[in-house]
Amino acid sequence: MVDAIDSEVIARNVGTVLDGIRRAALNVGRQPDSIRLVAATKSVPPDRIRCAIDAGVKILGENRLQEALPKIDAIGTREGLSWHFIGRLQRRKVRTVVGLFQMIHSVDSLELAREIDRRAEETDIEQAVLLEVNIGGESSKGGFVPSELAAAASILDRLPHLAVKGLMAVPPLTIQPEQARPYFHELRGLARSLTSLGLVRVRMDELSMGMSHDYEVAVEEGATLIRIGTAIFGARRG
Ligand SMILES: *Cc1c(COP(=O)(O)O)cnc(C)c1O
Numbered sequence: 032m033v034d035a036i037d038s039e040v041i042a043r044n045v046g047t048v049l050d051g052i053r054r055a056a057l058n059v060g061r062q063p064d065s066i067r068l069v070a071a072t073k074s075v076p077p078d079r080i081r082c083a084i085d086a087g088v089k090i091l092g093e094n095r096l097q098e099a100l101p102k103i104d105a106i107g108t109r110e111g112l113s114w115h116f117i118g119r120l121q122r123r124k125v126r127t128v129v130g131l132f133q134m135i136h137s138v139d140s141l142e143l144a145r146e147i148d149r150r151a152e153e154t155d156i157e158q159a160v161l162l163e164v165n166i167g168g169e170s171s172k173g174g175f176v177p178s179e180l181a182a183a184a185s186i187l188d189r190l191p192h193l194a195v196k197g198l199m200a201v202p203p204l205t206i207q208p209e210q211a212r213p214y215f216h217e218l219r220g221l222a223r224s225l226t227s228l229g230l231v232r233v234r235m236d237e238l239s240m241g242m243s244h245d246y247e248v249a250v251e252e253g254a255t256l257i258r259i260g261t262a263i264f265g266a267r268r269g
Contacts, residue, residue: 033078033079033081033082037079037082038082038085040265041079041082041083041086041263041264042082042083042085042086044262044263044264044265045068045070045083045086045087045088045263046086046087047262048068048246048259048262048263049068049087051246051247052066052068052246052247052250052257054247055246055247055248055250055251056250058251059250059251061250061253065255066250066254066255066256066257067089067090067255067256067257068088068089068090068257068259069090069091069092069115069117069239069256069257069258069259070083070088070090070091070092070259070260070263070264071092071094071117071242071258071259071260072091072092072093072102072260072264073093073094073095073098073118073260073267074098074267074268075260075264075267076102077102077105077106079264080102080106081106083263083264084106084112088263089111089112089113090112090113090114090115090256091106091112091113091114091115092114092115092116092117092136092258093114093115093116093117093118093132094116094117094118094119095118096116096120096124096127096128099114099116100127103131113133113134114131114132114133115132115133115134115135115136115256116128116132116134116135116136116137117136117137117199117239117258118137119137119139119173120135120137120138120139120143122142122143122146125143125146125147125150126150128147129147129150129151129154129156129158130151130154130156130158133159134159134160134161134196135147135158135159135160135161136160136161136163136199136239136256136258137161137163137173137199138160138161138162138163138195139162139163139165139173139174139175140173140175141183141186141187144160144162144183144187144190144193145190147160147192147193148190148191148192148193149192151192151193152191152192156192157191157192157193157194158192158193158194159194159196160193160194160195160196161195161196161197161198161199161237161239162175162180162183162184162187162195162197162198162199163175163198163199163200163201164176164177164180164198164199164200164218164221165177165200166200166201166202166214166217166218167202167203167214169203172201174200177217177221180221180225181224181225181228184225184228184230184233185228185230187233188230188231188232188233189232191232194232194234195232195233195234196234196235196236196237197222197234197235197236197237197238197239197255198218198221198222198225198235198237198238198239198240199238199239199240199256200214200215200218200239200240201242202214202215202240205245208244208245208247208248209248211245211248211249212248212251212252214240215240215241215245215248215249215252215253215254216252218238218240218252219238219252219253222235222238223235236255237255237256238253238254238255238256239254239255239256239257239258240252240254240256240257241254241257241258242257242258242259242260242261243259243260243261243262243263244261244262246259246262
């Protein structure tokens with residue numbers, strides 16, 4: 032059970048993050064409602080997730096399918112609530128993920144994209160996805176290398192059951208939020224240059240970037256989806 036204090040803390044944290052988004056948006060003349068908060072709920076149990084939902088969270092982001100399935104069961108897929116997949120996705124799990132999650136943020140290869148398209152075709156849906164970009168060129172991270180994005184997008188433009196909506200990145204860890212700004216700026220620049228390719232189906236409406244320590248900077252640089260865990264639920268245990 033979640034005690035009353037814990038539930039109050041989560042509610043207050045959600046309020047603080049929503050205020051931070053609003054402030055950062057207004058700083059740069061953006062509409063605050065053009066930015067959506069994704070609560071990153073890895074390792075957070077359903078009763079604490081419900082507290083966040085009660086406080087106004089509408090999108091839940093999960094990293095691991097095995098962990099997500101029982102939580103989706105427990106919490107359900109009620110009206111106005113959606114689940115996004117934000118972690119690394121293995122091809123053999125694609126079949127279960129497609130259709131269950133409204134958006135997959137973490138499409139990091141052509142092979143994965145083709146598998147999603149194939150499974151989406153089987154159930155006759157269009158799966159919304161973002162292309163994950165390895166913005167800091169880190170060997171430990173997956174994602175498209177910026178220089179290969181344009182060619183990849185042209186190929187993905189022809190997959191009828193894949194709806195590319197934009198880009199996502201997890202930049203290298205920085206000490207100061209400001210140090211992440213060049214990465215966010217670069218991601219937005221990449222989205223712009225892909226838009227100028229004149230692709231038919233690939234869209235660049237969404238930029239999923241910014242986490243607990245740097246989301247305000249990300250919003251200033253154009254984020255439309257920010258993924259927040261720690262700032263809502265506290266430090267992860269285990
Ligand atoms: C855990 C996670 C987040 C949230 O990170 P916090 O620093 O806890 O806000 C965002 N994006 C991804 C992909 C994550 O795995």
